[in-house]
Amino acid sequence: MNQQQRTERLRGAALMAIGGVMTLLCGSCTLWWLGMAIWPLVTEAFHHRSLANADSYTDSWAQLIAVFALVIGGLPTALGLTLFFIGVRKYRRATPGVAAVDGDGGEG
Numbered sequence: 391m392n393q394q395q396r397t398e399r400l401r402g403a404a405l406m407a408i409g410g411v412m413t414l415l416c417g418s419c420t421l422w423w424l425g426m427a428i429w430p431l432v433t434e435a436f437h438h439r440s441l442a443n444a445d446s447y448t449d450s451w452a453q454l455i456a457v458f459a460l461v462i463g464g465l466p467t468a469l470g471l472t473l474f475f476i477g478v479r480k481y482r483r484a485t486p487g488v489a490a491v492d493g494d495g496g497e498g
Contacts, residue, residue, distance in 0.1 A: 391486055398484035405477025412470025420463030427455040 430452050 395484045395486070399481055402477045402479070402481030402484060405473050405480060407477075409470045409472070409474030409477055413467055413474060414470075416463050416466040416470060420459050420467055423459035423463065424456055427452045427459060
């Protein structure tokens with residue numbers, strides 16, 4: 391393995407690490423806030439209350455929190471996943487003996 395391959399493997403590993411951390415932190419926070427936004431609707435359904443008669447104030451806040459969670463947390467989560475998979479692709483391309491498959495179906 392030459393120096394260029396080692397450098398590419400290091401870059402790929404760094405992208406995987408950064409993307410993985412971003413995905414775990416932003417994704418878990420997003421899931422937490424989505425859960426907290428959905429919780430009032432779940433509790434009303436659990437207590438057999440009609441959702442048609444539900445408190446519109448609570449529902450509107452739950453929807454607002456869900457939208458903010460998806461926008462503020464979902465975008466960095468998607469970026470982290472993208473970085474992770476770009477890192478996997480770089481790492482595999484630089485590893486001898488591992489066939490990396492391009493998106494067009496051709497190898498390497």
